[in-house]
Amino acid sequence: MQPIVLALAGNPNAGKTTLFNALTGARQHVGNYPGVTVERKEGEYRGNGFSAVIVDLPGTYSLTAYSEEEVVARDFLALEKPAAVINIVDAANLERNLYLTCQLLELKLPIVVALNMMDVARDRGMTIDVDKLATLLGVPVVPIIARSGQGLDRLMQTVKKVVEQPAAASDPDKIRISYGDDIDRILLDMTSRIREQGLLADKYPPRWVALKVIENDETLLGEIEERAPELAAELKSEADRVNDHLVKTYDTYSEAVIADHRYGFIKGILKRGVITHRYDENRLYTSDRIDKVLTNRFAGPVIMLGVLYTIYYVTFSLSALPVSWVESFFNGLSGLLNSSLPDGALKSLLISGIINGVGGVLGFIPLIMLMFFCIAIIEDSGYLARVSFMMDRIFRIFGLHGSSVMAYIVSGGIAGGCAVPGVMATRTLRSPKERMATLLTVPFMNCGAKLPILALLIGAFFADHRSLYMFGFTLLSWVIALVAAKILRLTVLRGAPTPFVMELPPYRFPTFKGLAIHTWERTWQYIKKAGTVILAISILLWAMMTYPGLPPDQAARFDRERNRIVEQYRGEKKELQLKMLESRREAAALRASAAGRLGVALEKVTWLCGFKWRTNIALIGGFAAKEVVVSTLGTAYSMGQVDTGDPVSLSRRLARDPDWNPLVALSTLLFMVFYAPCFVTVVCIARESGSWKWAFFSIAYSTTIAFLLALMVYQGGRLLGF
C-alpha cells in the first residue's frame, strides 16, 4: 500500500520546523529536490491510529515564483498531490500568514490550518475565535503550541479525518476571493477557456492558472507555452491588456491589485470578530526592547563582533580537543601498522593513503558540528536576521548579502578558521546569487592550514616585521575575497540583487531538540556525501606523490650507497649517515613521482613567478591540505620529516638557498594563500552548489587570480630591482 503523504506548509518563522520535529521526531530523511539546492525533508508520523509520510516544504510567504523555494513548494503540491496539507500559521502574525493560506485554498487542496503560538498571541493580548475562523475559511483550524506539543493530537486527528473524507471535512470551494471588477471579468473568461481546453488540468485548477497568468507568473507562462503556444499567446495578450488598462486608469499593476484584494479578503475575515486586540497592536514587547540594544547604532555592531568572535572561538578552540583525539587515534593506528607490516606499497597505501584520508574526513567533524551548533543557536533565536540587517550595507557594495559575513569569519576572516565549515555556513543565505558568490570566495580567507606556511616564509625572510606581515595577509585576503565577489557578481553571477525585504522575527529561546536535530542532520550530510569522495581523492593524491617511484638505476645507486655506509661507519655516525641518505632518497623519489614530474614540467610557466620545481611539488601537495605544503617542501629539500608546527630548520635552509629571496617568498606566499582551495573544500563547494561545474570553476579561477598576483609582484619587484 502506498503511504499517505502529507505536506507541511507555512511561512518562515511560523514554527514549521518545530512542528515537523515534534511530529516526526528522529524519523527524518533529508535530501535535495532534483536540480536545485533546496533541501527536501521528510519524516514519518505514527500515532492516533494512522501513519503517514510528512514532507516539510520550504518555508515561503507566498506561492508566486519568487524563489527556488516557492517553485519547489508549488511543484510539490501540484505534482505529488498530498492527501492533506498542514498549513502552520503564526497566530501572533495572522494577517500575513493567512496570505499563503489563501493561495493554498485557491489551489483547491485539502487543508488543515494549525494555528501555532497561541501562547504568544495570548500574551500579546490577542483573542482569536478559532471556530469563526474555520467557518469563514471553510477549512478546519486547530490551535496548537508546537514547542510544548499542545494540541498536536487533535491536529493529527483532524488531519486523519480530512484524509479519510476530504469532501466533508475541508471545503476549499467555499471561498472565492474577488479581485475587483476589471480582473474578475477576465478571470471568469480565461478560466472557462482554460477549462474547455483542459490546460494543465492534471496539475492545477483552471481559475488558479488564469490568476497566475494575470499575475504575470513567468514560470507558469513558460509551462503553458510549452503545452499550448496559441492559447498562451491569447491569454498573455489579454492579461497585458488588463494590466495596461490598470496602469493607465489607476496607476497600478494587475499583480498589485491581486495582492491588495487578497489582503483585503483576509482583513475582512479578521474584522468579523475573529481577532480582538486588548492592547495597541504595535506596542513594544520584550523582543523589541532587546532589539533596542542589539541593533543600536553603537552597541549593536560591538555586540555583533563579540558574538561572531565567540562563534569563531567556540568552533575552533572547543573542537581542538576532540580533533586531537581523532588525530592521536589515527596516529596510533598508523604506528601500529608501521611496526607490524613489512615495508612496501601496501603499507604506504594504508598509512599515507587510507588512514590519512579517513582521518582527514573525520578530523573535520568536531569543527563542523560545533559550527553548525553555534549557527543553529543564532539562527533559531532570530539573531542571524539582525546580523544581516546590520552588515547588509557593507556587503551589498560587493554584491553580497548581510548574512555572508558569517561564512567569511568562519573561513578565516579572523586568521585561523577553516573554509570547509565556512562553505557549509553559506547554507543560511537565502539569495541564490549572493550565496554562490560567497561560496566561491570564502576559500580566499586565511584558514588555519595556511598559517604554518605563512609562519615559515615570514619567519625566514621577514622576521623583523612578523606581525605586520601576518596582519597584512589577513587584511589582503578580505580585500581579494570581496573584490573577487564583486567581479563574479558582475560577470558569471551577474544579476540584480535579490530583494532584501525580510522579517526580523521576535527573539526566541531555541529548543535543545531543535538544535540537536539541526546540528546532527547537517553533520551527517557532510559525512555521507563528502566523506566518500574525500577518501577517493586522498588515495589518488597519495598515488600521485608515490608513483611511479625511483627508476631502477637510481634505486640501485641508493642501495649501493647504503651498503657502503653500513660497511664504513659504526655507531652514531652510521645512524646519522643513514638518516641523511634516507632523506635524499625520499627527495629523489618525490621528484620521480607523477607530482614531481608535473612540478618540474610546470617550472616552464612558474619561473615567471619565481617558483622552482620544489615549490611546485609542495604546492601540488597543498591541494590535499594546505599544511602539507610545509612537509612536502621539507621532503623536497631532503630534510626528512619536518615538524609542521616548528619548521625552524627548514626556515633556515630556505633563507640560505640561492633559489629563494624575499621577493620569491612574497610571491610564493601570495600564490599559496589564493590558489585553488584544498580538495576537501572543493568537494564541499560541489555539494553546496549542487554541481561539479562550480567546483572546477573555483579551482580554475582562484588559481588564475593567484598566478596573476604572484606574477605581478614578482615581475614588478624584479623591475624595481629587488
Place this chain on the structure above:
Amino acid sequence: MTKKISLRRMKKNQKGVIVAVKVAGDLGRRIRDMGLVTGTEIIIQGRAPLNDPVALRIRGNTLTLRNNEADYIEVEVDEE
C-alpha cells in the same frame, strides 16, 4: 493635513499609511507578499547602524528593507 512621501524619507517613529507600491516584477511581488500593500499602516522602528536598511513595524511585527527598495513605496503621513 497629510502629504505623500517615499518610505525612504520617513523618520524614526513616524507613522504612515501605504498608498502605493510602484514596482512590478520580483521586487514588487516580494514587497507585497510580505504584507506591504496599499492601506497598511506602518511605523518606522529604526535604521541599521549605517542608516540602511530600514526596519519598520507592521501589524505588530518587524520587517526590514533596503532604502533603494523603500523608494518604491509611497506613504501618506501627517503634515508636521
